[in-house]
Amino acid sequence: MRFLTAGESHGPELTAIIEGVPSHLPLTAEDINHHLARRQKGHGRGRRMQIETDRVRITSGVRHGKTTGAPITLVVENKDWTHWQKIMGPDPVTEQEEKEMKRTISRPRPGHADLNGAIKYDHRDMRNVLERSSARETTIRVAVGAVAQKILAEFGITIAGHVLEIGGIVSRPIDVPAGTEDILKRTETSPVRCLDPEAEKKMMDLIDEAKKNGDSIGGVVEVVAEGLPPGLGSHVHYDRKLDAKIARSVMSINAFKGVEVGIGFEAARKPGSEVHDEIMYDPDRGYYRKTNRLGGFEGGMTTGMPVVVKGVMKPIPTLYKPLNSVDIETKEPFAASIERSDSCAVPAASVVCEHAVSFELAAAFLEKFGSDTVGDVKKAFDAYMEKARQF
Numbered sequence: 001m002r003f004l005t006a007g008e009s010h011g012p013e014l015t016a017i018i019e020g021v022p023s024h025l026p027l028t029a030e031d032i033n034h035h036l037a038r039r040q041k042g043h044g045r046g047r048r049m050q051i052e053t054d055r056v057r058i059t060s061g062v063r064h065g066k067t068t069g070a071p072i073t074l075v076v077e078n079k080d081w082t083h084w085q086k087i088m089g090p091d092p093v094t095e096q097e098e099k100e101m102k103r104t105i106s107r108p109r110p111g112h113a114d115l116n117g118a119i120k121y122d123h124r125d126m127r128n129v130l131e132r133s134s135a136r137e138t139t140i141r142v143a144v145g146a147v148a149q150k151i152l153a154e155f156g157i158t159i160a161g162h163v164l165e166i167g168g169i170v171s172r173p174i175d176v177p178a179g180t181e182d183i184l185k186r187t188e189t190s191p192v193r194c195l196d197p198e199a200e201k202k203m204m205d206l207i208d209e210a211k212k213n214g215d216s217i218g219g220v221v222e223v224v225a226e227g228l229p230p231g232l233g234s235h236v237h238y239d240r241k242l243d244a245k246i247a248r249s250v251m252s253i254n255a256f257k258g259v260e261v262g263i264g265f266e267a268a269r270k271p272g273s274e275v276h277d278e279i280m281y282d283p284d285r286g287y288y289r290k291t292n293r294l295g296g297f298e299g300g301m302t303t304g305m306p307v308v309v310k311g312v313m314k315p316i317p318t319l320y321k322p323l324n325s326v327d328i329e330t331k332e333p334f335a336a337s338i339e340r341s342d343s344c345a346v347p348a349a350s351v352v353c354e355h356a357v358s359f360e361l362a363a364a365f366l367e368k369f370g371s372d373t374v375g376d377v378k379k380a381f382d383a384y385m386e387k388a389r390q391f
């Protein structure tokens with residue numbers, strides 16, 4: 001299974017094409033819209049989220065509520081487009097019209113893609129960079145992940161993301177992962193998508209304070225997936241290791257600067273006896289681990305224990321109280337004022353991260369069990385699970 005996305009932040013719409021989804025998978029727009037709405041919530045979001053109400057249109061690959069096996073096209077419209085048609089439209093404009101718009105961006109924001117993208121693609125107007133580097137793109141990646149979650153759900157695999165930390169406030173000890181059901185139930189009503197009400201209040205206060213100071217804050221998110229079979233991914237080649245694929249996918253989320261699997265960096269500070277998970281056997285359950293400190297991975301393959309992945313998000317780069325930068329036209333220093341920005345998007349990012357991991361897990365699942373029809377995949381999956389139990 002693979003996908004591509006296209007679309008700009010203030011263009012007409014975002015699009016994704018997913019190839020390799022098996023036929024006969026039940027799929028409706030509502031299945032996806034539910035997750036798009038989850039991504040839009042969260043204390044600390046800016047005014048753009050009040051403009052948008054993200055809804056998907058499925059324009060190929062699904063008939064009468066079921067996938068056909070053909071590529072699936074997903075489209076999410078940008079409501080903000082109505083205000084940007086002239087500035088963002090594809091039709092040629094005269095120099096005079098361009099001047100009248102006065103929207104050319106020549107002042108790069110530290111921490112955003114503006115300057116590197118402008119140099120690389122030779123754009124004097126950095127809008128040509130920021131429109132695509134914007135995390136608006138994570139909307140359509142969540143839509144893709146929602147399809148992946150439908151695939152996983154067919155096989156009893158559940159997944160949930162939540163916020164572990166915002167601006168140094170920790171929601172609970174990091175080595176006690178909660179179950180997916182618990183996470184989903186308890187975080188859906190939390191304005192910062194965290195499990196700990198005491199930490200929640202402190203996180204919200206910190207976000208408000210950052211906003212008041214014209215600043216921004218980052219944090220840590222965690223994704224847990226349960227019900228996976230052992231042996232997704234492979235030890236035989238570097239680019240088939242599933243933990244590595246997940247790490248790449250999580251790092252590709254805008255503003256993500258690090259990934260941990262299981263106890264992650266903590267493993268450097270513990271002896272092996274306190275890191276590795278002892279192997280047990282039960283006739284009903286098959287092989288399992290007594291603990292899950294390695295976060296469901298050994299040798300680039302799933303162990304059958306819950307997959308636990310953390311990602312760290314840096315603070316949002318666009319600041320109301322900006323850092324110094326240099327105007328590329330005048331080469332003079334400036335400290336720009338900005339129109340709008342999120343002050344903290346860690347709660348939204350926990351949903352994005354959940355969907356990034358969902359896609360990689362579903363892709364690895366189909367790679368192992370086939371991808372023509374859900375029925376064929378089920379047969380292969382059931383036979384393998386029986387083999388693994390008795391092995």
Ligand SMILES: Cc1cc2nc3c(=O)[nH]c(=O)nc-3n(C[C@H](O)[C@H](O)[C@H](O)COP(=O)(O)O)c2cc1C
Nearest residue numbers: 112113133135254255316317318341342345348349
């Ligand atoms: C959900 C979400 C919302 C974001 N909102 C903003 C924002 O409002 N303003 C901003 O400057 N960056 C925002 N970012 C981060 C930038 O998109 C990101 O820092 C930028 O693309 C540069 O990429 P890098 O930080 O990965 O190097 C957001 C990120 C995510 C995941």
Ligand SMILES: C=C(O[C@@H]1CC(C(=O)O)=C[C@@H](OP(=O)(O)O)[C@H]1O)C(=O)O
Nearest residue numbers: 009048133134135136139254340341342
């Ligand atoms: C639009 C979204 O996030 C955007 C991500 C973003 C950035 O620079 O990454 C900048 C802001 O865009 P705008 O300049 O239009 O307000 C955010 O609102 C979204 O999450 O749907």
